[in-house]
Amino acid sequence: MTDVDLIVAGAGGGLAGALRAAELGAHVLLIDSSPNFMRGNNTSMSTAMFPGAGSRWQRELGLEDSPETFTRDIMKKTLCTADPLTTKTLTEVSAELVEWMADSQGVDFSLVTDFHYPGHSVHRCHTIQGRKGDRVLSHLFARVDSNQLIDIMVPARLDQVNHVGDSLVAILETPDGAREEITARSVLMATNGFGANQEMVRRFIPEISGAVYHGSDASQGDALRIGSAHGSSGAFLNSYQGHAALAVHGSTLAGWATIMHGAILVNINGERFGDETRGYSEYAAMLASQPSARGWLILDQRIHQACLAFRDYQETVESGALRTTDNVADLAAIIEVDPTVLAETLVVADASATHSTPDPFGRATFEKPLSAPYVAIKVQPALFHTQGGLLVNENAQVLRDDGTIVSGLYAAGGAAAGISGYGADGYLAGNGLLSAFGLSYIAGQAAARNT
Ligand SMILES: Cc1cc2nc3c(=O)[nH]c(=O)nc-3n(C[C@H](O)[C@H](O)[C@H](O)COP(=O)(O)OP(=O)(O)OC[C@H]3O[C@@H](n4cnc5c(N)ncnc54)[C@H](O)[C@@H]3O)c2cc1C
Numbered sequence: 001m002t003d004v005d006l007i008v009a010g011a012g013g014g015l016a017g018a019l020r021a022a023e024l025g026a027h028v029l030l031i032d033s034s035p036n037f038m039r040g041n042n043t044s045m046s047t048a049m050f051p052g053a054g055s056r057w058q059r060e061l062g063l064e065d066s067p068e069t070f071t072r073d074i075m076k077k078t079l080c081t082a083d084p085l086t087t088k089t090l091t092e093v094s095a096e097l098v099e100w101m102a103d104s105q106g107v108d109f110s111l112v113t114d115f116h117y118p119g120h121s122v123h124r125c126h127t128i129q130g131r132k133g134d135r136v137l138s139h140l141f142a143r144v145d146s147n148q149l150i151d152i153m154v155p156a157r158l159d160q161v162n163h164v165g166d167s168l169v170a171i172l173e174t175p176d177g178a179r180e181e182i183t184a185r186s187v188l189m190a191t192n193g194f195g196a197n198q199e200m201v202r203r204f205i206p207e208i209s210g211a212v213y214h215g216s217d218a219s220q221g222d223a224l225r226i227g228s229a230h231g232s233s234g235a236f237l238n239s240y241q242g243h244a245a246l247a248v249h250g251s252t253l254a255g256w257a258t259i260m261h262g263a264i265l266v267n268i269n270g271e272r273f274g275d276e277t278r279g280y281s282e283y284a285a286m287l288a289s290q291p292s293a294r295g296w297l298i299l300d301q302r303i304h305q306a307c308l309a310f311r312d313y314q315e316t317v318e319s320g321a322l323r324t325t326d327n328v329a330d331l332a333a334i335i336e337v338d339p340t341v342l343a344e345t346l347v348v349a350d351a352s353a354t355h356s357t358p359d360p361f362g363r364a365t366f367e368k369p370l371s372a373p374y375v376a377i378k379v380q381p382a383l384f385h386t387q388g389g390l391l392v393n394e395n396a397q398v399l400r401d402d403g404t405i406v407s408g409l410y411a412a413g414g415a416a417a418g419i420s421g422y423g424a425d426g427y428l429a430g431n432g433l434l435s436a437f438g439l440s441y442i443a444g445q446a447a448a449r450n451t
């Protein structure tokens with residue numbers, strides 16, 4: 001006899017596992033180490049983009065999509081390095097997940113069709129009004145809070161997990177140092193990765209260790225530490241999501257919708273340095289290698305209006321990070337560059353956008369050429385979250401290095417190895433939340449069967 005059927009550690013993507021397990025009749029204990037998880041975890045900070053391949057919102061618009069198409073996009077972006085089993089698992093569950101979140105949990109999803117995320121061959125990101133994760137999180141947490149089958153213990157940190165017979169003993173620690181043992185049939189580690197652990201970031205991802213970390217303080221790598229005690233040393237540990245459009249003024253997310261609508265990114269000399277539409281994640285390391293590791297997003301009023309759909313962008317506006325001017329000379333003065341260099345950059349970008357000459361960096365998508373008045377936002381590269389972690393099977397069960405299952409132990413989200421391959425280049429928008437909510441949903445289901 002155990003205290004509970006399932007312990008879910010981590011109230012980000014972990015909420016999906018708690019709700020799914022309870023829906024199937026399991027008694028769940030949800031814990032989180034941070035009293036501020038609702039405002040400070042990665043899910044709350046995210047832009048709430050959930051990919052669902054073959055969802056009913058896509059079908060309503062006549063868009064053809066499938067797990068196979070999504071898999072092709074992932075393999076193209078990761079140069080075929082993404083873990084094949086986890087990719088299959090997540091692409092296959094992605095549509096079911098968004099439909100379950102809407103139909104069973106009341107999340108008010110719609111399909112994003114106003115711009116194209118780099119790497120997705122079809123519109124497949126689902127989001128909510130305001131496009132901010134804290135609303136999804138508070139909605140789901142309210143459902144957890146009112147669920148009779150789910151108990152909540154916050155703050156409490158999962159420190160260790162040990163096997164005793166067929167059961168698991170989780171050792172929890174509260175901020176006053178008190179330790180408590182709880183027995184369970186299963187434990188889901190949804191504790192995210194190690195982005196806040198400077199020492200681990202330096203060891204595994206040196207290329208981004210000098211950039212600002214813009215994720216949860218609680219992402220200390222606890223799942224990797226707990227997993228290693230069970231013979232799982234983790235995989236894809238240099239995989240991460242970076243971002244090249246974190247505003248310097250106010251540290252808010254200016255966002256890559258700016259780029260996809262036609263903005264350009266220049267370095268502090270006023271020069272472009274690549275095809276911005278490759279992806280915001282890999283562009284973080286590219287910006288980090290530019291002089292002073294700072295740059296300027298240059299957009300116009302049309303793009304500005306289009307980006308107001310994002311609460312992150314609205315917050316960037318409210319913070320005072322935008323500098324507006326109606327001519328190139330003043331724009332050069334604002335960003336403190338040689339006006340002839342900036343003018344040449346804009347002329348070349350204009351020719352690329354109108355397709356009168358090929359873009360020197362191979363960029364094919366601009367939507368429209370930029371036109372005055374211009375808006376400039378100073379940006380810096382950031383590490384958002386790590387994507388390497390414990391390898392799991394199709395039920396989100398943790399695998400040892402020898403391929404055997406650690407019975408009863410599950411991992412999801414940043415705690416698990418994701419589907420972004422190695423480094424920053426393989427990250428596709430939405431694949432962080434898909435791994436967090438998708439693996440957690442699957443784990444909740446599998447753990448409920450194990451009761
Ligand atoms: C600014 C930003 C924007 C993003 N936008 C997107 C997007 O649009 N789409 C997308 O797919 N991804 C996005 N991501 C990535 C996405 O947010 C993450 O991949 C995802 O939220 C990870 O979920 P998680 O459950 O692993 O972690 P989290 O949401 O961080 O939840 C982990 C929880 O575990 C708790 N915890 C940590 N250690 C312990 C422990 N030992 N015991 C108990 N609790 C513990 C933490 O307090 C935290 O609440 C974004 C990330 C950031 C930072």
